[in-house]
Amino acid sequence: MNLNDVSLFIRIVETGSFTSAAESLGIQKSTISRRIAQLEDELGVRLLQRTTRKLKLTGDGEELFARCQPLINELDTAKDHLSATQNNPRGRLRITMPSELGVFMMNEVVGTFMKRYPQIMLEVELSTRVIDLIEEGIDLAIRVGELADSSLIARRVASVSRGLYASPAYLAKHGTPKTPDDLQNHECYGILKAIEHWEFANWDEAVEVTGHLKANSISFIRELLLQDMGIARMPRVFCCNNVQQGNLVEVLSEYSPPPIEVNALYPSRRHLNPKVRLFIDHMMEMIGDHPWASEQMVTPISNHNHD
Template structure:
């Protein structure tokens, strides 16, 4: 029995299909099919019932998966650990993060990480979509904002300070809000979710804002603000240049907008992949020197927790 073939079998079951396993591992689907057939021949049993629509484990397949999954996971962890302790760690590291965070901050982290560990192959997906890290073979997710309930481990990387911004022309036409409650009479643009509540540290109740636009990109929302279209809550440093140029104005400055968290997420069902640990440690080191921090707009924090 070839352990590499057993590892492929485990991956197929975890991802739910030959196609997903092939994509996550970067190999041909036909190669996986051939190796699983060889594994079944070696064992003399059928492990998977394959149809055009779904994949189902046989009784023997369920038994092999239950017994071998923990062993394969431990072997993978051991290989990752040994790789990370080498002078030149190697292997694949797949990361997902929001586009704005990647372009305006994490690009420096990724670039310097590549120089520091040239034998680690990085795959970075810039997206805000919620994904199953295990199913899609993603090692680490960097997320901004509230976290949904999950079995993942979350490590808070930073806290981002925010403010409310609008163009001078918009405020001249529609008036400048005096209190957070006044925001209910304005076009307020925010993130893609059913209810958008804006909280302030020194205001008793959260304000439910409404507007004709929601988006998953702060770059996009900022461009809409520059067209004199409404009010948005943005990272302060992200609007700094526009404010200095007189294109945007920060409003309600005496009412402190609740900051937003940046978290690193990784699966909790196995020990932390050492390459993930290397990236997180490097990220924390780089964030400490980032311009956002020197302006006290991001405060690094530590301490992983399950959520």
């Protein structure tokens, strides 16, 4: 029995389709179909029932998956560890992160990592969409903000300080808020939320704010602020140049919003991929002095046990 074909079968079941498996592995769908057919011929059983809409395991397929998935994962882990201990670790590492985090904070991390480990093939998706890491074969996700409950392992990377900003023209027209409660009389922009409860230092209760804008880009929101449209919570470093130029003003600075966390997430169903370990350790070396990171949150991941 060809273990490479078994590994393909495991990936198909994990991702839910031949197409997803082919995309995650970077090979042709026809190649996967041919090799699974060869595996079925070799074993003399049908492993998968194929329809136009879904894929279903046969009884024999369920047994093969249950028996072989742990073994294939252990083999993958062993190969990754051997690669990581070489002078030139190699292989593919798939990462996803929000676009602006990638462009403004993680670009130097990625660039220096590539120079440090030139044999590792990086695939970086810049996106805020919700991704099933296991289904899509993603090794690591970098996320900003509150995390949903999941089976993923989360490691806090950094804390980014925030402030409230508006243009001088907006404040001249609508007034400058003196306390967080005053924000209820203003257009307040958040990230993909029309109604939010904003918390503040030195203020006992969260304040419900409203606005007429939904966006998943802080760059886009900043452009609206520059058009005198409202007040928004933003990373301080993202607006510091505008403040210096005089086209944005920080308001309620004595009632600062809590910082927002940057987290690294990876699947918990297997041992930590050593290439993920290498990337996170490298990221922690680089990110501590970055102006976005007001506080480094964790020590290098190599100091932790992830079994």
